[in-house]
Amino acid sequence: MTDVSHRIVRHDARHEGVEAMSLATNHCFPRHSHDEFGLGLVTFGGQRSWSGRGFVEALPDDLISVNPGEMHDGAPVGRGARGWRMIYLRPEVLGFLAEDQGTGPFEFARPSFADAIAKRLFSELFDALVAPEAEALAIDERMVGLFGHLARSWSASAPRRRDPPPAVARAARKIDDDPTAKASLAELAALAGVSRYQLLRGFARHMGATPHVYLMQRRALLARSLLLSGLSPACVAAQAGFADQSHLTRVFFRHFCMTPARFQAARGAR
Template sequence: MMLSTGTSGLRAVMADSSHVFPRHTHDEFGIGVICAGGQISASGRGQVTAGAGDVITVNPGEVHDGAPLRGERRHWQMLYFDPDLISDLHRAVHPGASTDFEFTAPVLSNEAIAAALLAAFRQISTGVSIAPRLASEQALLQLLAPLMQIRPAPMAPRRHPEIRRARTLLDDMPEANLSLAQLAAEAGLSRFQTLRAFTASYGMTPHAYVMQRRANIAKQLIIKGTGLAAAATEAGYADQSHMTRDFRRRYGLTPAVFQQIS
């Protein structure tokens, strides 16, 4: 369930599900708490297990998956931040410092941060008419300030920097029916080298990457009120039924249900 926050660039999501999420990414920063049950997930930061009371995080573009422990349902509350909002809050915590930030741990067993997250979630998801802007900003800073004191671990250098050109092409034209040969030409590599280097660099194949981009675009369009058929076309799906199948596999719900709760 997506809840209104009254804050631009911030989404609050409450979920209860046994769905197995395939490898995917978000365009936003995410931080939440497992309220009941447990989850096992894998990303570039390794495979981790989170149980009730644990804090979970994800960075924009980070490939990850998620499955319930022992197949049982788990309940979680998440806040998703646009990168611009995170940069603004980081400036508030560290005036004059670089706005570069990333969550360093996919799972944290920290009661204070978990309590701050749940308090912020309650404060923010009550609605703009009840939650004054000052109280919401205060809750967000109290949640994020301790995490922003942790120095980020250095990112491992990409082994294939030229493959970024292929990714940029997919980012700029997610709706296009690009071929592996076109991506290879952009990167200056063979088709096999491109496939292998892209997967090593970004944790998923080029096709999986562009399908994730289409899903993210469709979600944003639906949130903005775009009709489902138009959202499917604009995001690059073959048709609305194609988008519906992809949504069900990725998120455990259909675009129509997502539209209702957005």
């Protein structure tokens, strides 16, 4: 297949807090995280990735998942492209699971899995989310059916992710609080109360990325939010902590496989 790096469709998902996407690309995504839960179905090709829950090689009809804040990357298996459909859900959308199931907060146990029932339920939910005539009741029924099944089958079997040690948590919180601020490794280490080497190793081990990679990820997410608010890419570059608009474009494309202008145009068209 030829280069399909830009074949990304963001559907008008008819449910607040939910986003549906169709992707076909040979783009290699760097390590990054989402603020949402993500669940996808591979439609062709293969996806190879690293995540905090292990290495993944997902093939057609496999489901792939990611938890909020979980670092992961993504690359095609082989030289060709791969395609998948993806649903992202804000954590509060799945708040009903703890109440309905009588369990703790929901979390995906595996980064990829094969499940014929979940595949069917996923496809039904995806189709309902993108259908212009879909009603809220139909979407809610399919969402409860899918994630109720996943909570019983693929959530309870895995241990919960452990919180990072206090030193790493302090450094990460500093970046989260203001990703536009410039910070040196020495400053972060002093805040964390450890040496620069200890912070670098500990941060990479527990967060899945170095402090700088994590910082760029948070700036990319901030830029995405600012673009959605209607600011121009030039203004976003200045407000999100990038050196200039070209710097924003390079980082944004690596993370989201499209330029800021194209991302904004696609959202405006919706």
